[in-house]
Structures are given as structure tokens and as C-alpha cells.
Amino acid sequence: MILEQEVRDVQVCGNFEKRAFKIQAGAKAFEILSSNIYTHKVRAVIREVSCNAYDAHVSVGNTNPFDVHLPTYLESWFSVRDYGPGLSQEELETVYTTYFFSTKSNSNDYTGCLGLGSKSFFSICDSATVISYYNGVEYTYSCFKDENSEPQVALLTKIDTTEPNGLMVKVTVSTSQRFEFDKEAVNVFKYFKDLPNINIPDIVERINNSKKFLIETEQFSLTGKHGDLYAVMGNVAYEVPYEFNRNNLEGFIRFEIGELNFNPGREMLSLDTRTKENLQKKTGTINASIEELLWAQIDSEPTEFKKTLQYEKFCVGVFSKIINNSKKNFKQWALKTQKTRIRCYRKYRDKVSEELYSSLPIESSEYYLFKHGFTTRAREYCREKDIKVVMLTQEQIDDMKIDPEFIKDLASLPKIERAKGAPKDKDLDKVRLLDGSVLRHVEEIPDGTKLYVTVSRDILSGPFQNTYVLSKIIDSLSKYITVPEIYVVKNAYTNTVSFSKAGWISLRDYLNEEIKKINKVSILTYTGEFEYLLNEVYENNKKDFPVGSDLHEFNKKFKQYNKEQDRYLNLINFYKDAQPDNSLDLLEKKIITEYPMISLLSKYQDRSELKLIATYLTGPKALV
Secondary structure, three states: OEEEEEEEEOOOOOOOOOOOEEEEEHHHHHHHHHHHHHHHHHHHHHHHHHHHHHHHHHHHOOOOHHHHHHOOOOOOOEEEEEEOOOOOOHHHOOOHHHHHHHHOOOOOOOOOOOOHHHHHHOOOOOOOEEEEEOOOOEEEEEEEEEOOOOOOEEEEEEEEEEOOEEEEHHHHHHOHHHHHHHHHHHHHHHHOOOEEEEOOHHHHHHHOOOOOOEEOOOOOEEEEEOOEEEEOOOEEEEEEOHHOOOOOOEEEEEEEEOOEOOOOOOOOEEOHHHHHHHHHHHHHHHHHHHHHHHHHHHOOOOOHHHHHHHHHHHHOOOHHHHHHHHHOOHHHHOOOOOOOEEEEEEEEEEEEEEEEEEOOOOOOOOOEEOOOOOOHHHHHHHHHHEEEEEEHHHHHHHHHHHOOHHHEEHHHHHOOOOOOOOOOOOOHHHHHEEOOOOOOOOOOOOOOOOOEEEEEEOOOOOHHHOHHHHHHHHHHHHHOOOOEEEEEHHHHHHHHHHHHHOEEHHHHHHHHHHHHHOOOEEEOOOOOHHHHHHHHOOOOOOOOOOOOOOEEEEEHHOOOOOOOHHHHOOOOOOOOOOOEOHHHHHHHHHHHHHHHHHHOOOOOOHHHHHHHHHHHHHHHHOOO
């Protein structure tokens, strides 16, 4: 990438003695350039190494994906293997290891340009392995920090190989970082036009699920929700400042490489005049074209009902305001209110209720032509699939002009199997399978080890309390450990011989052992009391509290804090050995000291009052 640098016309009058400024290389300088320039260090390593791999493919015209290995329990390393030109021994020992030296700074075909990203792995570790496959020779290097914390490179082996040319960067990471690598891989690769080969299918699915947009063009994609807008240049995403996104659009805009400038860590835009002009131009074009795009997308649907479905999707979030203020007749596609109520079965927690609607439910709904005698099937199907089962009369179908392809036959729903013949095993009446927060009957008790919780008079033993609390605990644990199927058994059954021979394991004992294996280094905690008002003030005054300000950092960090999850995990002493991270409390204390008005306003307990007050607090001066 070609960096835009202003040529200065400077003339010195007089014969003065001059000395150029210098940079002294040393541990401090290397630490700043390898680590301190990155806020999100794991994200930076994935992004920088992957962008280098992408550039390597561009340099040789290779359109195939490169390979990414994310750490797993059994293979605790992160690596990126490209199939570009590779590096010769001389190139690896000079170009690759020299800070600010880049071979890509003369072309906008490449993302890289600073000569810093290839050293980013030093931000999370003290050593890494770099393997270059170059013209039939495999060079294996160790890049490490010496006793003075200064980076060194050592050639370990040099052997012949039949491997295709390319480069591999490999970093060993701790097991506790596995989930952070998973999360940050999604954050990085969801903005890549072409995904690399990733070793974990679930991560690929999460990346693809994050790309759900209501409007997609070559230049930009928008979800329709209120949120953050990103500028994507060369597969790297930079948050667009609020001053260029006053409509709170969520999504991203694509820029050509070289159109924007950024900070050395490639985490934020550098708002020089040229970058601001390009941002203003692109965001202005988007705002001017959204209405026409919405209209065209609805109008392109082949039938009236499909136009209505598309219209209803747009009638939420940020697009609804555009539609409501438009001079175009968007409302011609709105759902009609029905003369007779629409019958619908809907699941809430573990119960299915019958509800009546005046207009057609859209979200998570299936439509059926009403028939007598299928109520039980419809209820059970609704319970199993957790969707709305909507029953329509032919008159309602015709009035709303619903296409036949959307209407299903109730007779196609699975029949309810009823027990016949011999009585059930008496033990089966004392055992239920936990499905979410619902207890299911079991046809047989499986062989082998299985987890159980006892129940007495509808109260679960220990900290689990009831099925809802138990399901929440399991959901909160799911990102740390895998929990097999859980059975709820009656207390009396645990005293029987058949129970003692059936291989049951107490859920509490199982969790205690699994939790011990987790390396809980630091857990974000919060005991403050002003979070609602602080976040409301920030949301209403973003332009006055830029990235890096205390209030911005509080808002960003608070989004990472999960109060409900903490409450459920505390029931099982999950955080017992963890080091508390009280940075949120420290930030709050600092903000309250600087802006005492927030503490004074905390006497208003009603949240609607606080929200109204926060709306009128314009800028930092109003908070002092």
C-alpha cells in the first residue's frame, strides 16, 4: 500500500548547524513497535499475519485460500500458512526482521506497508517459529526475545523439501487463550472478501452467520440495525467515527487500498484531511441512496406477498425512520389488519399457548391451512421446534395474497406417538431428560456414565434450584466446558440398587472437576452503581467523548461485562480462583471524580427520568 505523505516546501534562512532526529533501537523501542501499538493483541496477531498471507497470494496471482490453524485443546497453537513466493534466507534474515522495511509500500495492490505487522506475534509471546518454503528448500527459524527483551532470529534447520513455496508463522498459545482466538478470528475474518481455510468448522459458521445484511452492494453492506459502521480497506476494518455516522448505521463500507490513512497498529483511522474527505464522500453517498435501494429491493420481489415480507423486514431499526419519512408510498406493502383474528401457537419457556393476532406474525413463523383435529400435533410441533405455528383460513390467505409455497399442510406434521402394550420400566417414571429448561420423558435409561441432579418436591438439589436456573448455568458454562446430557432424578430413586449400578455421576462433582481444569487468569468484575447513567450520557454525546476517552472506554468495556452470566456462575463458585479485573470500577470512580454531576443525578431512581436527563446533558461541561 502506498502511504500518502505530504511534501513540505521548507526553506531555512541562515547558515545554522543542523542535526537530524534519531531513533535509538533497544528493548523499549521494540516493545512499543511490536506490542504497545496494539490494544487488542490477539486480534492484531490474527489480522496482521493473515493480511501478510493474503498479500503473498496477491504477489504471485494465487487465488486459492491460505491456511489458518486456530488453537484447540489438543493442538494449542496458532499458525498461518500461505502459498506465496516464500522468502529466501537473505530476505528472511534482513527484510522480514527489519522494522519499518516493507516491500509493499510502492503498490496499492497490497494491504501491508509499514513493516511492523510481521512482528506482531511478539505482542502475545516471547518466541515464534517462522518456516519459509523457498524453491525446494525449507528454512525453519526461531524468532525470540533475548535476555535483554530484544528480538533475535536464529536459523534452526535448512533441508530440502517438495512443499510448494510459501511462508508459515506458528505461535504456541496457552489453553486459556483458545476462546479469545475463536472470538477474534470471527472479528477479523468476517471482513475478508474470501475466507481462508480454517481448521474449526464452527468458527467458519459463526463468521458466515455474522454476514447477515438487509442491504448489500459492491460498496457497502448494512444490517438495518442501529450500531457501529466500519470502513473496510484491504480486508481490515476500522470503526467510522460518530461524526460520519450520525444515523447510527450498522455495517461496513469498502474502500480502495490507499484511500484512508490509519494509526501504526491499524486499529483506528488517522483523521487527516484526505481521510475525512473520503469518509464524508462515501457516507454521504450511502445516506442519499438508502431510500432508493430499499424501494428497489422491495419492488424487485416477484409477488405481492414477498414484497410485503421484504417491507416488514425493513420496518425495524434504522430503516424504519427512512421509510416513515419517505415521500414514496412504502405503506402500500404493509400487512393488512384482518377482520377475523389469526390463530397462532407460540412457545414461551416450557409452555405452548394459543394466541390471536390482528395481523400476520412474520418472525420465526410457519403458516398452515386450518383443519380441525390437528391441535395436538400443532402444539407439540411448536414445542419441539420453538417456532410460531400460524393457522390461517382460506379467506385470510386470499385476502393477504399469500403465495401457495408458504402454506403447509397440518397433516404433514409428525404424529404423536402414544405408548402401547407392556407397562414402562418403573425407574423411567423417576427420570427426566433436561432439554433447555424443559424436562422430557425418556424411553430408556442409556448405558454408561451419565450426569444427574436430584429433585425433591420440584426443587433441584444444591445451587441449581430449578430447571430454568440450571439451564442458565449450563448456558453460561458452555463457552468454557462441554456438558453432556443431564438427567433429573427423584431423590428416592438414588437410594435404590438399580441406581447405584447404572453409572450415574453427580452433576456437581462433574462440574467441580471440569472447572478445576480451566485456567481462569482474570475475570471482569463490577460493583459500581452508575453504569446506566454513564452509558446513557455516552450514547447521547458520542462526539464529545472520542475513542480513548474514559467514558468511551467504560462503555466499550461494560459491553464485555455479563452481569447475568456472573450471577449464575457465582452459584457454582466458578470464579473462586480467578484474579478479579476491577478496571470497570476504577474507570467509574475516575469519571465520577471528573464529572460530579453524575453522582448527584444518581438520586433519580426511575430509568425513564435518567434517560431524559442524559438526553439533555450535552457535552462534558454539563457534567462538571
